[in-house]
Amino acid sequence: MSTAVDLPPLVEVQDLHTHFLLKKKVVRAINGLSFSVGRGEILGIAGESGAGKSVLCLSMLRLVPQPGRIVGGRILFEGKDLLGKSEHEMRGLRGQAISMVFEDPLNSLDPAFTVGDQIGESLMLHKAMTRSAARQKAGELLRLVGIPDPERRLDNYAHELSGGMQQRVMIAVALSCDPALLIADNPTTALDVTIQMQILDLVKQLRDRLGMAVLWITHDLGVVAKLCDRVVIMYAGKVMEAGDVYDVLKRPRHPYTRRLIDALPKLGHPEQRLIPIQGRPPNPADLPEGCPFAPRCYKVTAECRSQAVELVDTGDGRAVRCLHPEE
Amino acid sequence: MGERQPLVEVKNLVKHFPVRRGLFRGKGALAVRAVDDISFDIGQGETVGLVGESGCGKTTTGRMVMRLITPTSGEVCFEGRSINALSAEEEKLYRRKVQMVFQDPYSSLNPRMTVGSIIAYPMRIQGEYAGAARDARVRELLELVGLSRYQASWYPHEFSGGERQRIGIATALALNPRFIFCDEPVASLDVSAQAQILNLLKDIRSEFNLTILIVTHNLSVVEYVSDRVVVMYLGKIVEMASTSDLYRHTLHPYSRALMSAIPTPDPEAEQQREQIVLRGEIPSPLDPPSGCRFHTRCPAYLGDVCREIEPELREIQPGHFTACHLYASTPTLATTASGARLN
Numbered sequence: 001m002s003t004a005v006d007l008p009p010l011v012e013v014q015d016l017h018t019h020f021l022l023k024k025k026v027v028r029a030i031n032g033l034s035f036s037v038g039r040g041e042i043l044g045i046a047g048e049s050g051a052g053k054s055v056l057c058l059s060m061l062r063l064v065p066q067p068g069r070i071v072g073g074r075i076l077f078e079g080k081d082l083l084g085k086s087e088h089e090m091r092g093l094r095g096q097a098i099s100m101v102f103e104d105p106l107n108s109l110d111p112a113f114t115v116g117d118q119i120g121e122s123l124m125l126h127k128a129m130t131r132s133a134a135r136q137k138a139g140e141l142l143r144l145v146g147i148p149d150p151e152r153r154l155d156n157y158a159h160e161l162s163g164g165m166q167q168r169v170m171i172a173v174a175l176s177c178d179p180a181l182l183i184a185d186n187p188t189t190a191l192d193v194t195i196q197m198q199i200l201d202l203v204k205q206l207r208d209r210l211g212m213a214v215l216w217i218t219h220d221l222g223v224v225a226k227l228c229d230r231v232v233i234m235y236a237g238k239v240m241e242a243g244d245v246y247d248v249l250k251r252p253r254h255p256y257t258r259r260l261i262d263a264l265p266k267l268g269h270p271e272q273r274l275i276p277i278q279g280r281p282p283n284p285a286d287l288p289e290g291c292p293f294a295p296r297c298y299k300v301t302a303e304c305r306s307q308a309v310e311l312v313d314t315g316d317g318r319a320v321r322c323l324h325p326e327e
Numbered sequence: 328m329g330e331r332q333p334l335v336e337v338k339n340l341v342k343h344f345p346v347r348r349g350l351f352r353g354k355g356a357l358a359v360r361a362v363d364d365i366s367f368d369i370g371q372g373e374t375v376g377l378v379g380e381s382g383c384g385k386t387t388t389g390r391m392v393m394r395l396i397t398p399t400s401g402e403v404c405f406e407g408r409s410i411n412a413l414s415a416e417e418e419k420l421y422r423r424k425v426q427m428v429f430q431d432p433y434s435s436l437n438p439r440m441t442v443g444s445i446i447a448y449p450m451r452i453q454g455e456y457a458g459a460a461r462d463a464r465v466r467e468l469l470e471l472v473g474l475s476r477y478q479a480s481w482y483p484h485e486f487s488g489g490e491r492q493r494i495g496i497a498t499a500l501a502l503n504p505r506f507i508f509c510d511e512p513v514a515s516l517d518v519s520a521q522a523q524i525l526n527l528l529k530d531i532r533s534e535f536n537l538t539i540l541i542v543t544h545n546l547s548v549v550e551y552v553s554d555r556v557v558v559m560y561l562g563k564i565v566e567m568a569s570t571s572d573l574y575r576h577t578l579h580p581y582s583r584a585l586m587s588a589i590p591t592p593d594p595e596a597e598q599q600r601e602q603i604v605l606r607g608e609i610p611s612p613l614d615p616p617s618g619c620r621f622h623t624r625c626p627a628y629l630g631d632v633c634r635e636i637e638p639e640l641r642e643i644q645p646g647h648f649t650a651c652h653l654y655a656s657t658p659t660l661a662t663t664a665s666g667a668r669l670n
Contacts, residue, residue: 048517048518048519049517148607162609164608165608192380192381192544192609193380193544193545193546193585193588193589193590194380194584194585194588194605194609195380195608196588196590197587197588197602197603197604197605198604198605201604219518220590221518221592222589222590222591222592223590224592225590225591225592225593225594225597226590226597245594246594246595249592249593249594250593250594250595259519260518260519261592263518263519263521263522264518264521264522264547264591264592265522265525265547265548265550265551266547266591266592266593267546267547267550267574267586267589267591267596268550268574268596270550270551270570273526274525274526274551275522276519276520276522276523276526277518277519277522280487
């Protein structure tokens, strides 16, 4: 589902670099990352742990903790660079135009406030609603995210809810100010599969109804296949491959994408022996000169190791960073 | 598979954890019914997968088999003998035969011990392989799980998650056990490490004719490694069959929903297959629903019969068991899926 090709994308990340400046070394978590998110699009960002996915989330909200810093690039949101905004302007955007859902719902909800208070807080802050109006709207939001008996749930505390319900509340908080972009960092990893299915279903419905764009960060290509329109495969802080979910997962061009798929057990084909990826991901404080995947790649040549490899747009809405891509 | 001599027999196993309600009320009748009367067996050399969502009792079952917790009632037999009443000496011998691989390779390895001493620890306790033979055995085990013999002097933090899980497996293999219980062995690993560990489990199993019980929530992992699968829901077995039967002819509505909820990386298959979104949440095991425990979320709910009568686990096809009223009108081993009521 590629929406509005001619309209400018909602978000354009261009050549982003986020580094952690330690005493003796520099950890290059994000390393020249570029991608865009269209309006109303669900974009999956997939990769293994250490690929820089979570740092990317924090970078987009300008919440990278010390000693991390965004050292280069641009993050255009509705055409304007977020990196040029003041902290005051960013506060106006966070939770409003751009909102976020985190991996662990129980740690992101405040145990001392009721669910209704927490949803109402952002409404009173950003939308200047009165307490009673905020409470009413909070009830509507809980209904929207599929929580049964929402009026009663408003007075519950986080610990009184199950993991799936907590994540729904987090989504309700995130939706409270009609965001244009929802960033979700691995929000279903802590949930059971049947509950994960409910949440994925909910996010799709909400996108269709509210037209917001979603940036869904995950390590699970299965979730990408179920939910996303497009996918970006990340490795060592770079985009390795990007494109329509169907194309990328059906006909991966980058050897890394291919290996990620080969390493997963396929439902219905237990006889296919899994092909693990050899070696380890590179140390982000000591990245190889050429392609970061070269030491683990089955198609590696001398050039891969010696020269920097660019992300090449192959025209059909796809891009791949490889000197020897698969056909 | 069914004709093999069972190595492990689980008979009417029950585990209730009593719950205190408030400070002064003491232990009442209230209990978390973690495992509620389940029976199955594991054949010699067989790998059985125990699947279900959180709170279904799968780990509790495994722990009872390991004799780490005592059942409320029922028993586990190993090599034909009940493990309920073992003497201290017999227990030590039992510990040699059964081993465990843990979920979290970060917290299950002592950070202050070298990998060599971690792997040698069970041998030390059991007094096996003295002196140079023990060091040789450690090196042999390291190589067996795909690590280098020189890594024996390293500490756990020097290894990645997948490599740590290999160390856990090497430790489990140290005493040549007959049976290994793997509790979510790949849940905390990245895909590439996950594939390595699953392949390793398959390899050691055929090399040493090991019997394995693997507990996981991931149905595609279970399909890859298991011969037979047991599906649990809220302390009960809802379906049990050989892996190919279970995946090709799924009977129980819960197993079907579970199957459809597994994300697969194939968008084409994803579009074609049945997508079942279950209503509601997993009910509390403190107060499980009456009748069939799945009736509150079941997409094939038949009415009163499901709410009132607990379905029995019945053999619908040879070796294929399910506990569901949908199959109640099939007295013998036939496969009609009629919805007739029990009366």
